[in-house]
Amino acid sequence: MATANTFTPEKLFRVFALLETITWTLLIAGMILKYAVGVGDWPVSIAGFIHGLIFIAYALQAGVVAVNQRWHLGLAALAVASAVVPYATIPTERWLARRGDLDGGWRTDATSDPRDARPLDRAFRWAIQRPIPLAGGLFVALAVIMATLLMVGPPGGKA
Template sequence: MPAPAAGRAFAATPKRYFRVVAIAEAITWTLLIAGMLQKYVFDAGEWGVSLGGGLHGFVFIAYAASVVLVAVNQRWSLGVAAAGIASAVVPYATIPFDLWADRTGRLHGPWRRETDGHPSDGSVANRLLRWGLARPVLVAVLAVVAVALVFGALLLIGPPGGRD
């Protein structure tokens, strides 16, 4: 297989991209749980929850956005996409979801950079997907900014259950 073009190297396939983000989401669960143990079991301060929770929140939002991106590319049903997003709520469930999606063929194939005659090719979501895939660096920057804005807004609102 030839090496991907320079702008496409960050995520050669939907499967590789999705797997990296799913694993990152699981890793940040570990950081959050370790921070909670540090705070509530070992009474060693809040810094672990602040750090782990912040990283987890950021990657959680990025994972949800990634599910939407891959769902459009792979033409997942709304139910499969919802299950993918819901898998991030349960610690470590993104890994089994990723394995299931791969095993059932839901992650197979390349990024859809061109129309292929499918009835959904003309939809807004599919046109945006193709536009974004043609500009991966710009979209990556916009995605990071969007996730950061959502994350910042959520930080202003505060954690679930309020602040101590």
């Protein structure tokens, strides 16, 4: 049985849903400062960078939670897509929690479930049993994705 201090898939999802909401607020505030107050591009540049990092991190953690919880592809896509709409990650997290889609702990041990013999499940268990290297790998993925997006340029092109 999980203790109160265990960092469950539900807690991880909740933290990133909240962080995504906070960064939407920063981005919207930056846009207000840029367009309504006229302070220049810097608020959107800073808030946009932070929001972009958290958006990618949210998507990565949603993927990890989706594999752990054995969500179907549509539910995983919905969870990730909720970050595109300002403030939608919080209601999405609450909806998933009410449905029981965030229940349980990390699947670190094989069970009698035949799905546990699949290569993806075996690889996932191996990774989830090693949280520091897993976090490092996710951090590297975050850095590579963010660097690639920065090279491509901002959404809508440069102003």
